[in-house]
Amino acid sequence: xxDLHYLFAQARENRGREVEVNWFEPMLSKTFSLGCLSRPNExxxxxxxxxxxxxxxxxxWQYQTSDFMLVNDMLNMLxxxxxxxxxxxxxxxxxxxxxxKEEHLNQPATSSRPISDGYVPPYSPAAxxxxxRPPAAALPAANAKHGSMLEGDLAKNPMPQLLxxxxxxxxxxxxxxxxxxxxxxxxxxxGVPCHAATPSEYGDAAIRExxxxxxxxxxxxADQTTTMRSVQKQLPAIISEGMQLLDQKRLLKKAGxxxxxxxVRRHKTLSETxxxxxxxxxxxxxxxxxxxxxxxxxxxxxxTDLLRDKPMETSLWTALIFNFLSCGLIDIKQADTxxxxxxxxxxxxxxxxxxxxxxxxxxxxxxxxxxxLLYFLQYEYFRYEAYGFPLSLVVFDILTRKQDxxxxxxxxxxxxAAAIAGMRIDLVKRRLDILGHFEALDYAxxxxxxxxxxxxxxxxxxxxxxxxxxxxxxIDRRALFLSFGVANLPADxxxxxxxxxSAKDAKMRAKQGAFPVVLARTSK
Amino acid sequence: xxxxxxxxxxxxxxxxxxxLTADELEHAARLAxxxxxxxxxxxxxxxxxxxxxxxxxxNIQQRVADRSLTLETGVKxxxxxxxxxxxxxxxIRRLNPVTxxxxxxxxxxxxxxxxxxxxxxxxxQFQDAINHSLNTHLPLGVVLVNxxxxxxxxxxxxxxxxxxIRDGLISNEQGTHALQMARFxxxxxxxxxxxxxxxxxxxxxxxxxxxxxxxxxxxxxxELLTARxxxxxxxxxxxxxxxxxxxxxxxxxxxxxxxxxxxxxxSLTFDQGLVILRRxxxxxxxxxxxxxxxxxxxxxxxxxxVVELAHVLVAAGLVSQKDLxxxxxxxxxxxxxxxxxxxxxxFLDERTVxxxxxxxxxxxxxxxxxxxxxIALIYSIENNTLLDDTLRIFGWWQTITxx
Numbered sequence: 001x002x003d004l005h006y007l008f009a010q011a012r013e014n015r016g017r018e019v020e021v022n023w024f025e026p027m028l029s030k031t032f033s034l035g036c037l038s039r040p041n042e043x044x045x046x047x048x049x050x051x052x053x054x055x056x057x058x059x060x061w062q063y064q065t066s067d068f069m070l071v072n073d074m075l076n077m078l079x080x081x082x083x084x085x086x087x088x089x090x091x092x093x094x095x096x097x098x099x100x101k102e103e104h105l106n107q108p109a110t111s112s113r114p115i116s117d118g119y120v121p122p123y124s125p126a127a128x129x130x131x132x133r134p135p136a137a138a139l140p141a142a143n144a145k146h147g148s149m150l151e152g153d154l155a156k157n158p159m160p161q162l163l164x165x166x167x168x169x170x171x172x173x174x175x176x177x178x179x180x181x182x183x184x185x186x187x188x189x190x191g192v193p194c195h196a197a198t199p200s201e202y203g204d205a206a207i208r209e210x211x212x213x214x215x216x217x218x219x220x221x222a223d224q225t226t227t228m229r230s231v232q233k234q235l236p237a238i239i240s241e242g243m244q245l246l247d248q249k250r251l252l253k254k255a256g257x258x259x260x261x262x263x264v265r266r267h268k269t270l271s272e273t274x275x276x277x278x279x280x281x282x283x284x285x286x287x288x289x290x291x292x293x294x295x296x297x298x299x300x301x302x303x304t305d306l307l308r309d310k311p312m313e314t315s316l317w318t319a320l321i322f323n324f325l326s327c328g329l330i331d332i333k334q335a336d337t338x339x340x341x342x343x344x345x346x347x348x349x350x351x352x353x354x355x356x357x358x359x360x361x362x363x364x365x366x367x368x369x370x371x372x373l374l375y376f377l378q379y380e381y382f383r384y385e386a387y388g389f390p391l392s393l394v395v396f397d398i399l400t401r402k403q404d405x406x407x408x409x410x411x412x413x414x415x416x417a418a419a420i421a422g423m424r425i426d427l428v429k430r431r432l433d434i435l436g437h438f439e440a441l442d443y444a445x446x447x448x449x450x451x452x453x454x455x456x457x458x459x460x461x462x463x464x465x466x467x468x469x470x471x472x473x474x475i476d477r478r479a480l481f482l483s484f485g486v487a488n489l490p491a492d493x494x495x496x497x498x499x500x501x502s503a504k505d506a507k508m509r510a511k512q513g514a515f516p517v518v519l520a521r522t523s524k
Numbered sequence: 525x526x527x528x529x530x531x532x533x534x535x536x537x538x539x540x541x542x543x544l545t546a547d548e549l550e551h552a553a554r555l556a557x558x559x560x561x562x563x564x565x566x567x568x569x570x571x572x573x574x575x576x577x578x579x580x581x582x583n584i585q586q587r588v589a590d591r592s593l594t595l596e597t598g599v600k601x602x603x604x605x606x607x608x609x610x611x612x613x614x615x616i617r618r619l620n621p622v623t624x625x626x627x628x629x630x631x632x633x634x635x636x637x638x639x640x641x642x643x644x645x646x647x648x649q650f651q652d653a654i655n656h657s658l659n660t661h662l663p664l665g666v667v668l669v670n671x672x673x674x675x676x677x678x679x680x681x682x683x684x685x686x687x688x689i690r691d692g693l694i695s696n697e698q699g700t701h702a703l704q705m706a707r708f709x710x711x712x713x714x715x716x717x718x719x720x721x722x723x724x725x726x727x728x729x730x731x732x733x734x735x736x737x738x739x740x741x742x743x744x745x746x747e748l749l750t751a752r753x754x755x756x757x758x759x760x761x762x763x764x765x766x767x768x769x770x771x772x773x774x775x776x777x778x779x780x781x782x783x784x785x786x787x788x789x790x791s792l793t794f795d796q797g798l799v800i801l802r803r804x805x806x807x808x809x810x811x812x813x814x815x816x817x818x819x820x821x822x823x824x825x826x827x828x829x830v831v832e833l834a835h836v837l838v839a840a841g842l843v844s845q846k847d848l849x850x851x852x853x854x855x856x857x858x859x860x861x862x863x864x865x866x867x868x869x870x871f872l873d874e875r876t877v878x879x880x881x882x883x884x885x886x887x888x889x890x891x892x893x894x895x896x897x898x899i900a901l902i903y904s905i906e907n908n909t910l911l912d913d914t915l916r917i918f919g920w921w922q923t924i925t926x927x
Contacts, residue, residue, distance in 0.1 A: 476770025
């Protein structure tokens with residue numbers, strides 16, 4: 001830093017003449033030179049950094065400032081291993097024809113040279129003539145020509161440093177970053193980020209996210225501007241938040257978090273005071289939000305479930321999950337350990353169980369046969385009796401109708417359409433709901449621990465999904481005749497017989513009514 | 525996995541595809557062991573296979589391992605690569621049209637692509653949804669809603685914003701940002717766009733036929749959304765899609781166009797138009813159509829049904845007929861409303877009475893059927909939700925309103 005002050009003092013003494021200091025970087029096998037020009041009647045000096053490599057000289061940076069820290073930071077950034085014309089490994093290219101190469105005149109270690117009237121942009125012929133340094137390429141500084149481009153790899157140029165260097169260079173243009181799965185961009189206006197966007201974030205949040213990108217490439221196009229204004233905070237503050245986000249992301253990744261991971265509470269029961277106490281060790285995040293999300297994890301949820309039900313920005317959900325994890329409140333479990341067959345740990349027995357289950361299924365539809373459905377219903381009834389969990393039963397018809405000469409004719413669904421209907425219903429129902437044939441022609445779903453109105457909601461969804469588009473050509477909404485009866489214990493009776501009769505009765509009413517789903521109590 | 529449940533190896537694939545015999549492999553393995561050379565190199569040196577064959581086999585083996593190909597298709601693809609000299613992708617495309625259909629769907633489905641690139645759904649969900657879409661013949665967005673990957677609100681906003689982008693009203697960037705905004709803050713697409721630009725306005729437009737169909741209850745908003753998604757992805761005209769998916773007949777659609785014109789000409793009021801269209805909803809033949817149209821002059825606005833609160837209470841099973849018989853004389857005696865008596869006597873609470881009154885209104889204005897009204901009422905009581913929220917959850921909340 002004292003050298004900079006000395007250089008500046010020398011330049012002040014030799015106003016109108018550039019003073020320069022050269023040094024060799026053995027790690028880079030390059031010679032750099034820093035020039036300082038103080039012009040009459042101007043307080044700020046013009047600082048210029050040149051790079052000499054393999055016989056050619058390149059202008060790296062030029063800026064008028066009195067901020068020695070800025071110049072010092074710029075010099076520190078040169079202290080990076082990389083090749084080519086670069087700052088921190090960034091390859092700099094210029095569109096259009098590069099200026100002709102001219103012979104580089106070696107300057108003494110400290111020299112004074114005359115300079116032409118006023119400040120001359122480094123690209124201009126006058127600059128080349130006066131400075132005797134042809135910039136084959138240069139960092140697109142504030143005065144860079146339109147179309148100048150800076151490119152690089154995030155592995156060599158981490159985002160925080162890249163952003164800082166663009167800000168320090170007071171550049172105007174668009175930084176585009178191509179990450180692993182998405183592309184993000186930040187617009188700079190004289191070194192100040194004014195707008196940023198990634199596919200999932202916007203403004204400050206987008207910069208925070210981009211700071212956390214570690215893999216990818218970038219390019220900076222000078223002079224690309226936008227009228228959008230989305231960045232609110234100062235860049236250093238956003239970078240610092242981004243770095244924090246990056247640390248949290250790394251830790252969560254290490255803990256095995258992905259979108260399919262289950263977030264499972266570590267403690268079955270925890271009072272509000274205990275929760276508060278445990279969270280006090282973590283980062284300060286809105287208490288009510290943390291409580292809401294923690295309560296949400298009382299059921300088995302994946303990260304995808306969380307983001308679907310409680311949409312929030314990446315930085316927020318990362319901070320929340322990081323807090324819960326670091327405060328010992330949740331565990332991250334891999335999808336494979338919970339999903340799929342619960343008998344996965346007994347591979348041979350599992351196959352035998354699957355073979356047995358296959359005997360309960362009607363091959364033409366892939367659904368449980370009526371007898372199997374009753375068998376499961378009986379078990380759910382016992383559960384209802386023992387624990388008082390509500391039990392719902394939806395009995396439904398799927399028929400096709402055709403207009404005959406005089407009347408409508410109803411028919412069973414062709415087996416291929418029935419199979420597609422089964423797949424559509426599978427998408428809507430829960431895994432624990434049991435779908436099967438009911439009596440000879442009907443179907444039914446057993447819904448354990450489900451209230452009547454929630455069962456009606458599922459029935460309505462099934463109706464919508466079956467009629468959304470044709471099951472097969474010609475079997476569309478107009479050709480389908482659907483009726484659903486929904487009954488529930490304890491709402492519609494005391495025993496299995498009353499449950500089944502109520503559901504059948506409701507289905508009959510649905511056939512005659514104006515809407516295809518009927519709650520059993522409506523039909524009383 | 526192979527038939528023994530073990531992961532398929534490259535060597536096994538080469539043997540199964542008859543590029544290598546088991547003896548040749550054994551010989552090569554012995555040599556490799558003896559010469560301390562990689563097996564692949566020995567196989568090449570002995571002319572059993574080329575480097576390209578090994579690369580292709582590794583490519584196919586990887587696809588079998590990640591289950592994007594079955595073992596059988598993998599072996600056939602390997603044979604095709606060797607015998608016909610095609611590349612792996614071509615072989616798979618020829619052997620497995622569903623796979624290539626899936627790839628095409630993935631590429632062209634703009635709804636899925638925008639949801640995936642904005643990280644609203646994961647790539648895995650996208651791929652799963654494509655598979656389900658192929659199997660069930662449902663549009664991808666509907667599948668995603670059914671899978672629970674997105675809400676109907678997100679799908680609606682996605683489709684609306686993609687329509688705006690298609691029509692050149694907004695840029696991709698504005699659309700992407702508005703989608704996130706709509707998702708995070710539960711805003712409509714237009715409100716999300718106005719968050720950025722308070723002066724954002726859509727061009728002035730008159731009521732469209734599709735909206736008339738919704739208002740006349742010929743189609744539901746949910747059906748319209750499905751049709752809009754198909755229109756957007758398949759680039760088919762919306763009205764054609766509505767006929768194709770069975771939402772309305774060509775006859776009904778033609779009639780709706782005529783009615784729309786008559787409303788514009790002033791020969792019909794808007795409400796009369798709606799009533800006629802409602803009656804034409806189930807028309808299947810031209811004769812039926814003519815019959816309805818012949819009585820066009822006699823058609824007046826639909827009468828609103830008279831709905832008694834007591835009926836709703838009994839129909840929903842909230843009070844029995846017996847309870848009602850006891851409460852009615854009490855109400856008359858004390859000159860109080862039936863509601864008040866039922867609340868005072870502990871049959872009902874204030875909230876339930878409020879819900880019943882709201883439901884009664886909806887029934888009276890023909891907004892819901894009796895069955896829908898009872899379901900909505902019970903759902904709101906059992907799940908402690910507001911009636912409006914319940915209607916939104918069920919998709920019975922009408923956002924399109926009479927102009």
